[in-house]
Amino acid sequence: MICIIALPVLAIMGLFSASHRELAKEAFDCVVSTATLRPCKANFDQKVKGKIVGKLLTYSPSGARLVHQNFTLLSWLFVALSVLSMLGSLWGVYNYLAYGNCNGQNSPEGCILTATGLYHPSEFNRSGNETGPFYYTPCNETNYTSWRAANGSGG
Numbered sequence: 001m002i003c004i005i006a007l008p009v010l011a012i013m014g015l016f017s018a019s020h021r022e023l024a025k026e027a028f029d030c031v032v033s034t035a036t037l038r039p040c041k042a043n044f045d046q047k048v049k050g051k052i053v054g055k056l057l058t059y060s061p062s063g064a065r066l067v068h069q070n071f072t073l074l075s076w077l078f079v080a081l082s083v084l085s086m087l088g089s090l091w092g093v094y095n096y097l098a099y100g101n102c103n104g105q106n107s108p109e110g111c112i113l114t115a116t117g118l119y120h121p122s123e124f125n126r127s128g129n130e131t132g133p134f135y136y137t138p139c140n141e142t143n144y145t146s147w148r149a150a151n152g153s154g155g
Contacts, residue, residue: 002044002045002048002049002071002075002078003026003027003030003031003034003040003044003045003048004031004034004079004082005075005078005079005082006023006027006044006048007024007027007028007030007031010023010024010027011024011027011028023044023047026044026047027044029041029044030044030045045071045075049068049071052067052071053067053068053071092111096111
């Protein structure tokens, strides 16, 4: 099952390293075999398990034993986390495209996908005749004198 997680990672790493290309090909074969409910021909899972447990063995023998005994469970856990993460990201992109906000219609929360970064433009205030940039005021103050003085802008 680890091949489902390893395929995208190794495909990207394979762009830069020939050794990762071979593993990416094996992971692809394993994913196809898993999708058709057949066992992996190349024993990709065993190869990855051996590499992970071998590296972990030098740091923590008890941790290596735990990973070795529960490798299938951990693989399924990482697959589930990857799928949930992808679904959450797609939901945020859908909300942004549909409503201009990552969190749904009329949500006051910020969105990392907006052009201004973490804050929606409605969270920024302008003074009455200000033609300069937006000033973020967490308390929604309209007096910018203290903000300008603290940030070296005069005032």
